[in-house]
Amino acid sequence: MKSRPKQFTSSTPFIRVGPSGVHGLGAFATRDLPAQAFLGLYEGRRYTKQEIATKVWDDQLTYLFTLSNHETIDGAKGGNGTRHLNHACEPNCEAVEEYDEAGELVLKFQTLVAVDAGDELFIDYSLTADDGSPPSKYPCHCGSPNCRGTMLAPVDSTAEKDVSPAPASPFGDLPW
Numbered sequence: 001m002k003s004r005p006k007q008f009t010s011s012t013p014f015i016r017v018g019p020s021g022v023h024g025l026g027a028f029a030t031r032d033l034p035a036q037a038f039l040g041l042y043e044g045r046r047y048t049k050q051e052i053a054t055k056v057w058d059d060q061l062t063y064l065f066t067l068s069n070h071e072t073i074d075g076a077k078g079g080n081g082t083r084h085l086n087h088a089c090e091p092n093c094e095a096v097e098e099y100d101e102a103g104e105l106v107l108k109f110q111t112l113v114a115v116d117a118g119d120e121l122f123i124d125y126s127l128t129a130d131d132g133s134p135p136s137k138y139p140c141h142c143g144s145p146n147c148r149g150t151m152l153a154p155v156d157s158t159a160e161k162d163v164s165p166a167p168a169s170p171f172g173d174l175p176w
Contacts, residue, residue: 011040011041011043011080012027012039012040012080012081012082013030014029014030014031014033014037014039014040015027015028015029015030015039015040015080015081015082015084015121016028016029016030016081017081017084020084020086020120021120022086022087022088022120022122022141022142022143023086023087023141024061024084024086025084026084026085026086026120026121027039027081027082027084027085027086027120027121028118028119028120028121029115029116029117029118029119029121030117031117032114032115032116032117033111033114033115034111034114035111035112035113035114036110036111036112037110037111037115038108038109038110039082039093039108039109039110039111039121040080040081040082040108040109041080041082041106041107041108041109042065042073042075042079042080042082042083042095042106042107042108042109043073043075043078043079043080043082044063044073044074044075044076044077044078044079044083045073045074045077045078046071046072046073046074047071047072047073047074048070048071049070049071049072052064052066052072061076062074062076063075063076063079063083065095065107067097067105067107068097068105069105071105073107082109085109085121085122085123086120086122086142087122087123087124087125087140087142087151088122088123088124088140088142088144089124089140089142089144089146089147089148090122090124090142090144090145090146090147091112091122091123091124092111092112092113092115092119092121092122093109093110093111093112093115093121093122093123094109094110094112094123094124095107095108095109095123096108096109096110109121109123122142125151126151126152126153126154127151127152127153128152128153129152135148135149135150135152136150138150138151138152139151
């Protein structure tokens, strides 16, 4: 009996990875997608808060996303095309945390608005600089009309000064 070749299906069928005009590689829609379309889960090796604190990254390109439970997913290790969603100050996608059927916290990406086939897919990284680094250490190149000039989270000038620790940034505090 002949064995059939294994059929591989993409875990991100609506994403194509290719050169980006914003930064390195980007994720692009493979077809027209409506608002709230599911793009895929952010996958990769998971680190605990303790493991991530002791890891040395040496300013290398990273694909880190920290969840609200303080686990960090490294998309460079076992990740998929979602790791290539670049930052934009006016994103067309968002990252949403959910619990799966097994009770594990997962991160899914979905469109915020309808996107056309071939459009680059963006999220707002809203990074935090726990070490007090200046915004210039995290430059933004999205080119959107309301670009903040940085991938750091927007500063809310109307909010009272918050003395609680800053939340973990989704992609770590390393420069891209």
